Amino acid sequence: MNVAFTRRRVLQGGAAIALAAGFGNAAGFSAAQAASPILRAGEGLARLAPGDYPETRVWSYGDRVPGPVIRVGQGERLTRRFVNDLPQPSTVHWHGVRIDNAMDGVPGVTQEAVPVGGTFDYDFTLPDAGTYWYHPHNRTWEQLARGLYGPLIVEEADPPDVDRDEVLILDDWRLTEDAQIHEDSFGAMHDWSHAGRIGNWITVNGKGESRLPAKRFERFRLRLINAANARIFYLSLEGMKAWTVALDGQPLDAPQPVERLSLGPAQRADLIVDITAGEGEEAFLTSHEQTRDGEERFAITGFPVTGVARDQSLADPQPLPANPVPALGDLSSARREGLQMEGGAMGRMQGAMMGGGFMAMRDLAGAGKVWALNGRADMPDTPWITLTRGETVRIAMKNDTAWPHAMHLHGHHFRQMVGADIGPLRDTLLVGQGESAEIAFVADNPGDWLFHCHMVEHSAGGMMTWLRVDA
The missing domain is CATH 2.60.40.420 (Cupredoxins -  blue copper proteins)
Structure with a gap:
């Protein structure tokens, strides 16, 4: 199957894609190149x-x-x-x-x-x-x-x-x-x-x-x-x-x-x-x-x-073995929290908390902060939420911005909830502009864990918080 594609060779400025015609070897590394200690x-x-x-x-x-x-x-x-x-x-x-x-x-x-x-x-x-x-x-x-x-x-x-x-x-x-x-x-x-x-x-x-x-x-x-x-x-x-x-x-x-x-x-x-x-x-x-x-x-x-390699395709693959991630508890009685994403270009955020006080958007931008989670643009000194080890928590996220955000939770995997459906385990969820998404996970891993946008400029610009799981 030969497919015609647009290919460019000259490096360009801006956000245009520049790809060269022809291919080298994608296998730039291999399992044989095992890392040293x-x-x-x-x-x-x-x-x-x-x-x-x-x-x-x-x-x-x-x-x-x-x-x-x-x-x-x-x-x-x-x-x-x-x-x-x-x-x-x-x-x-x-x-x-x-x-x-x-x-x-x-x-x-x-x-x-x-x-x-x-x-x-x-x-x-x-x-x-x-x-x-x-x-x-x-x-x-x-x-x-x-x-x-x-x-x-x-x-x-x-x-x-x-x-x-x-x-x-x-x-x-x-x-x-x-x-x-x-x-x-x-x-x-x-x-x-x-x-x-x-x-x-x-x-x-x-x-x-x-x-x-x-x-x-x-x-x-x-x-x-x-x-x-x-x-x-x-x-x-x-x-x-x-x-x-x-x-x-x-x-x-x-x-x-x-x-x-x-x-x-x-x-x-x-x-x-x-x-x-x-x-x-x-x-x-x-x-x-x-x-x-x-x-x-x-x-x-x-x-x-x-x-x-062979005369025909192999049989359809079987599922991979499941990992020992703890199953969600009773979702009807699970703890519920909310996370609102605000700010950015073409957003409606007028200001947010930073450094112990409220700052207007112009002052926030001067400090390199243009996003906020739950009205806060800096990394809080105390955890956003504190969870008991083993409890199930549901987090309802609202993306009230004009941009998508890849929300990443450290130390855990979660499932997205869409109505009565429960999605696959993930650690990073893409939440589109103007969309809402709800996730649920078992807080089984004690410690202090980041929850942030993995568009890393957004994270640095204010979309970062943390939660605590008590031992």
């Missing part, structure tokens, strides 16, 4: 753009973008000494893991930021199999955009029967015409008050030219991770038959056939994919973007087909 963050170079552009100056883990794949068996212990060779303090947050609170990597909440030249020892067990990732939680809006992220794969004792297990980390970069990170726009109030930092160059596994050779009827497990600061990826699969088997690391009750999906910042999706394109053809993972001329499709990973 040292996880070092530092400055370096990466070949993000095609060869006729210079290498890009980046910040990275283990001298590569993305950082090294960390693969651990379910229930096993992970230890890493983080070494900070960056010019800024930093931490490592293990996104989506139901982790010991002291290891969550949040400055001012679970640890102090690791100073320049300093170290911190992370040591924890991984209760759940699935697809997770790691990234900084200090000046995330800058450090993430410079390339600091990597995949964390927790393997099932009985994994699905596939020919290949591939991790695809999607990102967008804001690059100058000489393929360098656009540093002058870090902290730009337009980004913070609008959609966030949207880049002009998409990479998969750190490559702008992405290709995975395949065979007809070969079966893949594709682990998709959105590591972008703010971009929502709208994706489709061409020349493949696919099922979603897990979201945010947590298995679905039953595999769901999928042709198109959206992936908000920090969200993950595990797909089982059969290549149906014929020999000499090419299957594609494509990104759909709205332009002034309407919707355009961009191939972000190609799967050129050479050879045949």
Whole structure:
């Protein structure tokens, strides 16, 4: 199946997508490149753009973008000494893991930021199999955009029967015409008050030219991770038959056939994919973007087909083994809380609480705060809510802004409630502009946990709070 796509080669300013014709190797890392006990963050170079552009100056883990794949068996212990060779303090947050609170990597909440030249020892067990990732939680809006992220794969004792297990980390970069990170726009109030930092160059596994050779009827497990600061990826699969088997690391009750999906910042999706394109053809993972001329499709990973794996597709996949996430309690008697999101460009917020008093919107913007949760634009000194360990809580969120928000809860997984229906487990939920969403979870993990928007400019600009689970 050959599909014609719009492809661009010249790096452009603004938020336009710039993709090069042709593909390189999407498998920029592999399970064989297992991480050492040292996880070092530092400055370096990466070949993000095609060869006729210079290498890009980046910040990275283990001298590569993305950082090294960390693969651990379910229930096993992970230890890493983080070494900070960056010019800024930093931490490592293990996104989506139901982790010991002291290891969550949040400055001012679970640890102090690791100073320049300093170290911190992370040591924890991984209760759940699935697809997770790691990234900084200090000046995330800058450090993430410079390339600091990597995949964390927790393997099932009985994994699905596939020919290949591939991790695809999607990102967008804001690059100058000489393929360098656009540093002058870090902290730009337009980004913070609008959609966030949207880049002009998409990479998969750190490559702008992405290709995975395949065979007809070969079966893949594709682990998709959105590591972008703010971009929502709208994706489709061409020349493949696919099922979603897990979201945010947590298995679905039953595999769901999928042709198109959206992936908000920090969200993950595990797909089982059969290549149906014929020999000499090419299957594609494509990104759909709205332009002034309407919707355009961009191939972000190609799967050129050479050879045949078997005579026909395998049987439909079975569900992945469930993780030991506690079941919701009685929802009719569960504690109920509300969370209102306000602010941003084209919003109606006139002001919010900050620093112990009310500040008008103009003064908030001068302090770099343009969003609020429940009328508060700064990180509160006391928890938003305090929960008893083991209790079930329902949180009704109202997005009273003109922008979508990817709401992420640390240390737990929740289910979205839509009427009488209860959705799959997630740790990050995309709440559209003007929409309401209700989630429910069991507060089983003691400690202080962030709840924030993972459009990281929104988080830095006021969309961050925290809750406490008593031991």
